[in-house]
Amino acid sequence: MAITTINLTDPVSTLITKTNTISTDLGDASTLFTQNNAVAAINALEPFSDSDKIIEIARTGLFEDNTNGGGINLAYDSSSGKISITSNLVGGTGITYDSSVGNFSITNLGVDSAQLAALAVSSAKIADDAVIDGKIADSAVGSAELKTPVTLNIYDENGVIVKTLFGAGI
Amino acid sequence: MSRPLYYDASGASNVINLRAMTDAELDALAHSVRVAYAAQLNAGGEGSLFVGSSGSTSIGSLRDTVSTQETEGTPSPGNQPGTSQYPPSASVNIGHDQSAALTYFRQRRTTPPSFPNAATLGTHSYLCLDGSYDIKVAKDESDIISGIINVCLDELKSGDLVGSYKVQIDSPGTNWADKGAWFIDTTYNNAANVTYKLWLRTSATSVNADVLPLKLDSNEIKRHTDISSTSGIVQNVLLPTMTRRLSTGTSLCYDVDSTISAGVSRGLYINTRFKQEVETLSIQSSPQIYFRTATPKTNGLKEEVARRYLLYLG
Numbered sequence: 001m002a003i004t005t006i007n008l009t010d011p012v013s014t015l016i017t018k019t020n021t022i023s024t025d026l027g028d029a030s031t032l033f034t035q036n037n038a039v040a041a042i043n044a045l046e047p048f049s050d051s052d053k054i055i056e057i058a059r060t061g062l063f064e065d066n067t068n069g070g071g072i073n074l075a076y077d078s079s080s081g082k083i084s085i086t087s088n089l090v091g092g093t094g095i096t097y098d099s100s101v102g103n104f105s106i107t108n109l110g111v112d113s114a115q116l117a118a119l120a121v122s123s124a125k126i127a128d129d130a131v132i133d134g135k136i137a138d139s140a141v142g143s144a145e146l147k148t149p150v151t152l153n154i155y156d157e158n159g160v161i162v163k164t165l166f167g168a169g170i
Numbered sequence: 171m172s173r174p175l176y177y178d179a180s181g182a183s184n185v186i187n188l189r190a191m192t193d194a195e196l197d198a199l200a201h202s203v204r205v206a207y208a209a210q211l212n213a214g215g216e217g218s219l220f221v222g223s224s225g226s227t228s229i230g231s232l233r234d235t236v237s238t239q240e241t242e243g244t245p246s247p248g249n250q251p252g253t254s255q256y257p258p259s260a261s262v263n264i265g266h267d268q269s270a271a272l273t274y275f276r277q278r279r280t281t282p283p284s285f286p287n288a289a290t291l292g293t294h295s296y297l298c299l300d301g302s303y304d305i306k307v308a309k310d311e312s313d314i315i316s317g318i319i320n321v322c323l324d325e326l327k328s329g330d331l332v333g334s335y336k337v338q339i340d341s342p343g344t345n346w347a348d349k350g351a352w353f354i355d356t357t358y359n360n361a362a363n364v365t366y367k368l369w370l371r372t373s374a375t376s377v378n379a380d381v382l383p384l385k386l387d388s389n390e391i392k393r394h395t396d397i398s399s400t401s402g403i404v405q406n407v408l409l410p411t412m413t414r415r416l417s418t419g420t421s422l423c424y425d426v427d428s429t430i431s432a433g434v435s436r437g438l439y440i441n442t443r444f445k446q447e448v449e450t451l452s453i454q455s456s457p458q459i460y461f462r463t464a465t466p467k468t469n470g471l472k473e474e475v476a477r478r479y480l481l482y483l484g
Contacts, residue, residue, distance in 0.1 A: 148184070154303060155189040157173045162303040169184060 055081070142166075172308060172317035174199065174296040174383035177393060188384070190299060193321065197378035198397060200321045203408045204333035205399040207322075208372045211333065212347055216413050217422050218278045219335055219368060221352060226278040230426025232478045233272045237358045237443040237466040238265035243459040255460045256451055264358075264447040264464045273353055275426045275480075282417040283410040285311050294406040296383040297391065307386050314411045322412055323421055327434065327484050330374040335424065337366050337437030337480045345373045353439045353478070361468035366439035420483035428476065433483040440477045446470030 004021045006014075032041045048054060059081050064074040071089045076082070091097040094110030143149050148169030156162050173196065178187040189195075211218040220226075242257040286294070291309045298308045298317055308314050326333045336342050337352050349368040356363050382393040383403070394403055415421035425433065444466035452461045 150184050150186060152186045152188065153181075154175070154299065154305070155178075155187065156171070156299070156303075157190040157192050159189070159192070162299065 171301060171303075172298045172313035174308070174317065175298055175305065176381050176383055188305075191381060191383070194378055195381040196318065196321055198380045199383065199404075199408075200318060200325060201330075201332065201374055201377045202397050202399045202401065202404050203318065203322045203412055204326055204330075205373050206404050206409045207326075207333040207412055208347075208370060209399065210409065210413065211335075211370055212349075212372060214278065216278055216280070216282060217416050219349075219424060220276055220278065221273060221350075221368075222276055223274050226276045226280055229275050229277050229424055230478060231272055231274045232353055232426070232439070232441060232476060234354065234356055234441050235266075235443050235475050236356050237445075237447075239358070239463060239465045240265050241461055241463040243454070243461040245457060245459050257460070257462045259449060259462065262449065262462045262464045264444070264466045266443065275352070277424055279416050279423070282414045285414060286407050286410055290406050292386065294385070294402040296385055296394070296403060296407075305391075311411060311414075314407065315415075318408060319412050319415065322408075323415070323484055326422075327482060331371045332374050334371055334482060335436055335480065336369045336371075337439055338369060339364065339366055342369050342371075344375050345371060347372050352480075353441075355439070355441050357442070357472070358444050358466035358468060361444075361466075362472070364442075366437070415484075423483045425481045425483055426478050427481055428478060430479055430481060433481040436480040436482050438477060438479050441475045442472040443475055444468060444470055445473040 004018045004025070006018050010018070026038065029037050032038075034041075034044060059078045062076060062078065062081075064076040064083070066073050072085060072087045075084050075086050077084075087099075089097050089099065089102075089104075091104070091107075094107055094112075094115070095104055096107050097104050143151075143166035146166055146168045150167050150169045152165040152167065153161050154163040154165075171190070173190040173192075175188050175190055176195065178189050181187045191199075207217070210216060214220065219229075240262055242262045244255050244257045288309060292307060295308045295314070297305050298313060300306050308317060322333070325331075332345075335349070336346070341348065346369040349370050351365050352368040353366045354363060355366070380397055382395065382397060384391055385394050385403075386392075394401070397403060399405075412422075416423065420433070424436070425431075446467035447464045447470075448467045450463045450465065452463065453459070454461065
């Protein structure tokens with residue numbers, strides 16, 4: 001948009017129109033936040049011309065909130081702008097905490113059945129040949145669990161099956 | 171439950187069927203037992219019948235009678251040539267009570283064999299089911315009797331009769347061994363003797379195919395390979411068990427009686443004699459004696475004196 005310029009030759013009506021245009025482009029000084037004229041408003045922006053000032057302002061707006069942080073605490077240094085972790089983490093039952101490196105680990109034999117969800121152990125988690133007979137409950141193995149099952153039917157002299165046995169095939 | 175088990179190979183490859191034998195499937199084995207028992211009888215062994223005056227167990231007797239010729243003479247009263255002085259006809263009759271030898275019938279029942287011991291049963295017996303349908307070796311005498319021997323006894327009594335006797339004049343049919351004369355009904359002058367023979371059925375004419383029972387061999391289940399009458403299972407287990415029935419109740423036992431008082435008849439034999447007579451007259455000279463002779467009429471009627479049935483009591 002071209003700059004509005006008033007010429008000596010402009011008639012009064014044009015002078016009025018261009019003056020109103022300039023007023024419109026300048027805006028309504030009453031709508032400024034804190035200043036009542038454009039110069040004051042421009043001067044108010046002076047602090048933002050310095051990045052340190054901006055950083056300082058930003059840092060003063062941050063703070064740590066450790067609500068529900070448990071054993072983990074955040075510490076904020078507004079002068080440096082650093083956030084650091086200060087914790088009182090300790091190992092719980094079955095779990096140890098190495099504060100030097102911040103690692104949690106499970107102690108040997110630290111997991112019992114209460115820590116495992118139902119159906120959480122898949123066949124991939126069980127080593128080959130690891131299930132021994134003592135780990136199979138009574139009445140737990142049916143014919144469907146046998147590999148290439150072979151059926152043994154015993155009939156009485158009337159042709160009625162009186163007993164059926166299942167065995168693993170070759 | 172004590173029928174022999176056998177392996178039925180007709181199932182799918184991943185299905186093993188063990189079946190207790192039906193009557194039809196037991197036929198061949200039960201027949202072999204009876205053939206073996208018949209062979210034992212044929213050789214005069216335990217249970218065999220024979221004719222003799224002593225030994226073993228008497229089961230009856232029968233006396234044979236023969237009508238005889240009778241003659242009566244009257245001496246001449248003196249010098250009365252041409253005068254008939256024959257004895258009156260009414261005073262001369264054929265003999266009716268002349269006894270021939272008494273025939274004794276006996277059955278050999280002396281020393282029944284012992285029931286096979288455990289080792290013999292373990293080697294030669296068969297597998298069957300117990301009351302819980304578990305598999306076991308048939309080692310109880312009662313199991314073997316109920317499982318097989320009773321079938322043999324039924325067949326022997328009212329089936330093909332293999333292992334049993336009959337008394338008949340002629341052979342009862344195929345596979346009946348001639349055991350010789352049982353009773354000879356002799357007649358005057360041997361004119362119309364009748365010989366009743368003892369016959370022994372040694373085998374049947376038709377037997378179902380072999381169905382091989384299972385056995386335990388070194389703790390493995392295997393099939394018997396031979397169930398013939400000379401096989402181990404028959405000779406060492408089943409035949410002794412069957413023979414032992416001779417000493418228990420009336421199984422395999424015979425009797426001889428004039429009526430069918432018990433059991434079933436295995437033949438009727440009758441002692442007869444000529445009933446009619448023919449009179450002849452003759453004169454002996456020096457001294458002169460007039461004879462009247464009554465001779466059994468060998469082409470005349472016969473009458474029954476006594477009858478006997480051979481009875482199978484089993």
